[in-house]
Amino acid sequence: MTDWPAQAVLSRLEWGRDRACRLGDLAEALDWPRRAVEQAVQDLRLQGKAIASGPDGVWLTADYRELEATYRSLRGRIRSQSVTAWAIRDTARRLRGAGEQMGMGLVA
Numbered sequence: 001m002t003d004w005p006a007q008a009v010l011s012r013l014e015w016g017r018d019r020a021c022r023l024g025d026l027a028e029a030l031d032w033p034r035r036a037v038e039q040a041v042q043d044l045r046l047q048g049k050a051i052a053s054g055p056d057g058v059w060l061t062a063d064y065r066e067l068e069a070t071y072r073s074l075r076g077r078i079r080s081q082s083v084t085a086w087a088i089r090d091t092a093r094r095l096r097g098a099g100e101q102m103g104m105g106l107v108a
Helices: 004-010 023-030 034-046 064-101
Strands: 051-054 057-060
Touching: 004 023, 004 034, 023 034, 023 057, 034 051, 051 064
Parallel strands: none
Antiparallel strands: 051 057
């Protein structure tokens, strides 16, 4: 079953890449924060809705190739975000070590 935020987004999505809608435009039309629209799209995808995305926005699709392209794009973003997360973790460890060496201890 689809919850009401996801249903509201689903009702505004159209079929086909040529009818793609940008997340910011959906957020503005619904008078919601962009993050709420992103969460609704994620919820719909987790429910198995065929929602593709690309530079032009998001759209409903029946074309497995569009979904595979969306998958590849998301995988690339995951890899990029993982590299950033690891760098932040390493920086935090260095700062923690430097703080301990200076007798500053950890900040809780």
